[in-house]
Amino acid sequence: MTCPNLGESLKPPKTLIESGAIIHHLSKKGKFFLNVSSFTTFLLALYFHECYDNGQIIKKFKGLAQMNHWGEKRYHSMDYDLKTIYGEKVYKITLNGGMTCPNRDGTVGKGGCIFCSSKGSGDFAGNARASISEQIACGKEALQRKRPVHSYIAYFQAFTNTYAPVPYLKKLYREAIRDPEVRILSIATRPDCLGEDVLVLLDKINQIKPVWIELGLQTIHSETASYIRRGYDLTAFEDAVRHLRSLGITVIVHMILYLPGESRKDMLETLDYLNHMDIQGIKLQLLHVLKDTVLASEYRNHPFHIPDMMEYIQFLGVCIARLNPRITIHRLTGDGPSELLIAPLWAGNKRTVLNTLHRYLKEQDIWQGKEYYD
Numbered sequence: 001m002t003c004p005n006l007g008e009s010l011k012p013p014k015t016l017i018e019s020g021a022i023i024h025h026l027s028k029k030g031k032f033f034l035n036v037s038s039f040t041t042f043l044l045a046l047y048f049h050e051c052y053d054n055g056q057i058i059k060k061f062k063g064l065a066q067m068n069h070w071g072e073k074r075y076h077s078m079d080y081d082l083k084t085i086y087g088e089k090v091y092k093i094t095l096n097g098g099m100t101c102p103n104r105d106g107t108v109g110k111g112g113c114i115f116c117s118s119k120g121s122g123d124f125a126g127n128a129r130a131s132i133s134e135q136i137a138c139g140k141e142a143l144q145r146k147r148p149v150h151s152y153i154a155y156f157q158a159f160t161n162t163y164a165p166v167p168y169l170k171k172l173y174r175e176a177i178r179d180p181e182v183r184i185l186s187i188a189t190r191p192d193c194l195g196e197d198v199l200v201l202l203d204k205i206n207q208i209k210p211v212w213i214e215l216g217l218q219t220i221h222s223e224t225a226s227y228i229r230r231g232y233d234l235t236a237f238e239d240a241v242r243h244l245r246s247l248g249i250t251v252i253v254h255m256i257l258y259l260p261g262e263s264r265k266d267m268l269e270t271l272d273y274l275n276h277m278d279i280q281g282i283k284l285q286l287l288h289v290l291k292d293t294v295l296a297s298e299y300r301n302h303p304f305h306i307p308d309m310m311e312y313i314q315f316l317g318v319c320i321a322r323l324n325p326r327i328t329i330h331r332l333t334g335d336g337p338s339e340l341l342i343a344p345l346w347a348g349n350k351r352t353v354l355n356t357l358h359r360y361l362k363e364q365d366i367w368q369g370k371e372y373y374d
C-alpha cells in the first residue's frame with residue numbers, strides 16, 4: 001500500500017531500520033549533523049512509514065524499542081522483570097500444601113486432566129508431610145549449594161492450591177510469606193476454586209507481599225477442553241481473571257501447545273485471545289506425555305502428532321512474535337520430570353531447547369510483539 005499524499009518519487013525507505021542505517025551511514029562519513037532539516041526528515045520518515053505500510057511499520061518500530069529493554073533476551077522474560085524489580089535473580093521454591101483437586105476427587109471430575117501426573121502436576125514440589133517452613137528451608141539449602149541466593153518465590157505448585165478451607169489456606173500462605181527472603185507468593189489453581197472467601201484472603205496477603213495466581217487454561221477451544229477433561233468453561237476463566245484483577249493480583253496463564261487435535265490456527269487463536277485479556281504473564285508449555293496418565297494411554301492407542309524440536313522452536317517463534325509485548329513470559333518449554341517423560345524425549349534437555357530457541361530468534365530477527373497488532 002502507499003499513502004495517497006505521496007507521489008512515487010517521494011516514497012520513503014521501507015523500514016525504519018533502513019532510515020536508521022542512512023543516518024548512521026551519513027554520520028560515519030562525517031556528513032551528518034543534526035540540524036533542523038535532517039531531524040525533520042527523520043520525523044517525516046517515521047510518519048511516512050506509517051502511511052506507507054498502513055500502520056504496520058510503526059508497530060514494528062514500537063516492538064523494536066521494547067526489545068531493547070529486555071536485557072539480552074528477545075522476549076519479555078520473568079527473569080528480566082524480577083531482576084529489574086529486585087536487582088537480582090529470584091528463584092522459585094516449589095511447595096506442596098497437601099491439597100487435592102476438584103477435578104480428581106469427584107467434585108468436578110474423577111481422574112483429573114488427562115495430562116496431569118499423579119503428583120498433580122507438581123512433580124518438583126516439596127514433601128507434603130513437611131511443614132511449609134521446612135520445605136522452604138530445604139529448597140533454600142538446595143539452591144544455595146550451587147550459588148548465593150537471597151530472593152525467592154514461594155510457589156504452591158502441586159494440585160489446586162486454593163482448594164481447601166480458608167483457615168487452612170491462611171496458615172499455609174502466612175507461613176510462606178513470613179520468611180523475609182520470600183518476595184512473592186505464587187499459587188497454581190483453577191478458576192473455579194476462587195470463591196469470595198478465598199479472594200478476600202488473597203487480597204489481604206497481596207497487601208503484604210505480591211501474590212501471583214497461575215491459572216491452567218490450556219486452550220480456549222471447548223472441544224479440546226472437554227477432550228483434556230479440564231472441567232470448567234471459558235466463562236469461569238474470564239470471571240476469575242476479572243475478580244483477581246479487581247484486587248490488583250497478578251495473573252499468569254498456562255497454555256499448552258500441541259494438544260491433540262489442535263491446529264496451528266487453533267493454538268494461535270488461544271494466544272490472540274490471551275493477548276487481549278488483562279493478564280500479566282503466560283506459560284507456554286509444550287504438551288508432555290507422562291507415564292501413568294490418561295494421555296499416555298491415548299498416545300499408546302492412538303498416537304498423535306508430537307513436534308520435533310525444530311518444529312516446536314519455529315512455532316514458538318511465531319507465538320513470540322505474535323505475543324503482546326506487555327505480557328511476561330514465564331515458560332517456553334515443558335517442565336516434566338525426565339523419569340516420567342514418554343514424549344517428546346528431546347524436551348528433557350531444557351538447556352538445549354532454550355539455547356536453540358535464542359539462536360533461532362536472533363537468526364530470524366524475531367522479537368516479542370514484532371507481529372502483534374492491537
Ligand code: SF4
Nearest residue numbers: 101112113116120159
Ligand atoms: S486442574 Fe490441575 S491439578 Fe487438577 S487435574 Fe487438572 S492439571 Fe491436575
